[in-house]
Amino acid sequence: MANVTFSSPRMAKDITVYAVAGDRGTVLAVAKQHKIPIPFDCQDGNCGSCVVEVVHLNAPTKYSKYGIALTEEEKETLRQIGKISKDEVYEAEVNDMAPRHRLACQCFVRNEDILVRFEGDETLPAQAPHITHAAQIFKGGIRIASVDEFLGYAVKIEEDAAAHFYGLAEDMKACGNDDVAKLFYQLAGFSRQHLKEAKERATALDAEVVVPPAYVWPDQVTPERTSLMAADPSLSRLDALNAAILGERRGYEFYLALAGTTHNAEVTALAKAFAREEKEHLEILEASITRERWTLAHPDMPALD
Template structure:
């Protein structure tokens, strides 16, 4: 079986597919079968639109057969050197860049990255439909009120991540501690941005009490089980992802339910930023799951 992971800034998360080596022909054919948005035009190695970068993750690297069309076009694009051509032809060493329409999938594990069609809007994060139905009776009527909510959300998230980092340090889980510190830093940056937008507004007058939130807690606080001393890095990532998704859903709902255009516009800006956080964490979760699955020792905490 060929284990192919696709990654691109136009995708909401990395996608790993399992294809029978050679069964579906080219890498482009595999991508199309799984709705992976690799751009393509001629599909005959002449236009270069399906350019991808291929990283070989398995130890075994199979003989590489570069067609003359592919070699010539990669040269024209400046994506292959003379040394790489020689390595491919003489030493069976694969070059970094390939044309998806010319690359035949083999029995190996590869990571395929591509830029994607920049004329298309990027995909949003992998979120449930709860984003448009976030409950708790919250309907924001003014920019001041929205900024009060935003400050509370981001401050709670930052403090919570920092507390989790300290807890992980105390129990010797350095990897999880480092992760939570990094996420706390993200929230601090977002908090500073919210305060900057507030300017001279006293947002403390608009910070909502705990009882107005679903479950009596702000949406970006990670799950309570994230403080488990035996927490693995993957568990920490999943807990953080759950919190970030809730934050994303809250801002989506704020934009959808308000009757104030200014609030809707500002909430949509926060939606975009939260979407980036979600996409980062989804990519980290995918990478960690892949590493744990393929690690000789089965991954580490």
Template sequence: MANVTFSSPVMPRDITVYAVAGDRGNLLALAKSHHIPIPFDCQDGECGSCLVDVEHLANSVRCGIALTEKEKELLKQMGKITKAEIMDAEVNDMPPRHRLACQCFVRDEDIFVTFEGDLTLPVKGPALSIAAAVYRGGVQVKTLDDFLGYAVQVEEDAALHYEHLSAAMADCGNADVAALFADLGRYSRLHLEEAKAKCSRKDITVRLPAGSAWPDNATPEKTTLWAGDPALSRLGALKAALQGERRGYEFYYAVAGTTKDPEIREVAREFVREEAEHVDTLKQWIAQEEHALS
């Protein structure tokens, strides 16, 4: 048995899986079977998209492996293998630190695998509700400053909401969830500053009309989550956050899709892209969390 720990900036936490040496083949196959998002394309050692960094954790001598000429040549082209590592691979059959996940087979040793993640693919927006696609609700956006004013309130309310939840979770001793909400609050603060910077109007305080399309006259990214539940799990927190982020996304999408002002449309689309990234990331985190719990 071997412990294989995967770590990446695109994952919310490190994930350790157990593997029988040679049972699941290469690292890429092992990662795919556990929903670890290592990028890949050809899966045959020719494209380099599944590049990983492998750290051998045991103090004993590493397990030897024959490095194929195809993998060695591609690592050389990518500048990911040194002359000393080439010599060690050719003479002693010792693997280099950088590997291609599709060519690296699991051995009877614990390893720590890190990868950057695929940052080149275009962001895919989440599924939209019918309401977002045909939005004509109570919030009427007539000027760019009107839109930015609403964006400021959306992001400010989201930041305050997440910060409140973070403090409540910390008071309950739920440090993991508290840290998650603190991060989401910081993201909302960044969006808030972006909206303020784009707005030419000094007074950007917005009061929502009583007939607002937003439920309970609350901005979209607020969730129905109660803050004081000490038993709130990380999965529950992620799902609550996804609910708010999805509603925020749909609001920006609706504005971008219905406004007749090209300037408003362009700025709204910027917010759409950012919110889509958050929604996509949260969905990925939830899938990994559910898999870990199962």
């Protein structure tokens, strides 16, 4: 039996599974069996999409020569994607030393414990964002009757979010918390882009954007605002991400709720379009939170490349 530990910023924690040595099972096959999200495509060693780093835990050095079985196809693919050096090719061919990177579909599990690290595509999370019951509550009984009315709400949400995140970014920068400031500048950029799209849609439809008053929102606060109101030099990036994602999720759910309650087909289509864009922002934040947790849990590991 061999212990195979999978580690990735795409997963909330490392996962260790048992694999039967000698059954000709590949690392990718083991990953698929246990629903580990290693990206893959051709499964023939030609595309390079399933590249991983394999650390041999039982060996004197972390890149063991034990059971290397590196084929010409795998070497060529690793060359093409820049994941194997000339020195590693030499060591593989002359001394049977395994290179740092392997293709999961070509690397067979042997009678040894290994750590398999992989990056994955953070823009494509395995699951859709979670929907809470807060959507109906935060919507506050609003039922949009026209495209003009919908765009007014969208403009107000994005204006408020852009100003909120930009203000937080400036405050964080002023107190020296540059890492968190960078995150909030990015979120402000998302909202400004969405605001621009809302105004462009209004212009194209010759709609008059009438921004709704503050009292129509529960607690007079638009959905995407976070609970953070002032700079905190001790605020960590993970704390900021966790606060920000609550606002992004409310914005996503708000648009979905509008789409589900309006009787206007045009409003439904627009609300779903805005929800899709909010979903993309939400997925980026979810992936960033997973990556940040992984980084904090592995302070001694080098960055994935």
